[in-house]
Amino acid sequence: MSGKRLQAHGSRGFTLLELMVVVSIVALATAGVSFALRDNDATLLEREGLRLSALLESARAQSRTSGVAVLWRGSDQGFEFIGHAVREGSPLAGARSWLQPDTHPQITQPVGAETLTLGPEPLIAAQRLVIQQGERRLTLATDGLAPFKVVPEEPVP
Structure with a gap:
């Protein structure tokens, strides 16, 4: 009986x-969830970069088909496409706001430029644009032949 009691x-x-x-197991699950969650600020900046590169390429194509140069001008409030090829009713017409209000653009190539030139020639000058939200930066660039795309940032000398 004492065996049953033990x-x-x-x-x-x-x-x-x-x-x-x-x-x-709980620690591994928690670590997995934290790695799966992306940084929301980085995602917003990436989305802005993809949106802008698509719009720049669209304007470049419109410039080539019309034979008239289209310019892109950015500010802290937003950006706009300028040129005779951008007519009323065009998807590129009018000023656009940034997706996030704290977005700041800066054209870094050509140095000192205030606008990007998007055509009408198939081969344009190499151009580089940096958009910044807070401490995060994203660089869009073209070598003049390839489309605008997100590229790694150049090291600062």
């Missing part, structure tokens, strides 16, 4: 090994 007392609760296994 078994009843010995089977209560969890062992230390079982508790450690459960804690490690």
Whole structure:
């Protein structure tokens, strides 16, 4: 009878090994979730960069088909496409706002330029544009032949 009593007392609760296994499973799940969540600010800047590169290429194509240069001008409030090829009713007509109000554009190539020239020639000058939101920066560039795309930022000398 004393053997049954020992078994009843010995089977209560969890062992230390079982508790450690459960804690490690919870820790791994938490780490997996934290890695799966992307930085929302980086995602917003990436979305702005993809949107802008698509619009720049659209304006470049419109410039080539019309034979008239289209210019892009950016400001802290937004950006606009300028030129006779951008007519009323065109998807590129009118000023556009940034997706996030704290976005700041800066044309870094050609140095000192206030606008990007998008055609009408198939081969344009190499151009580079940096958009910044807070401390985050994203660079869009073309070598003049390839489309505008997000590129790694050049190291600062």
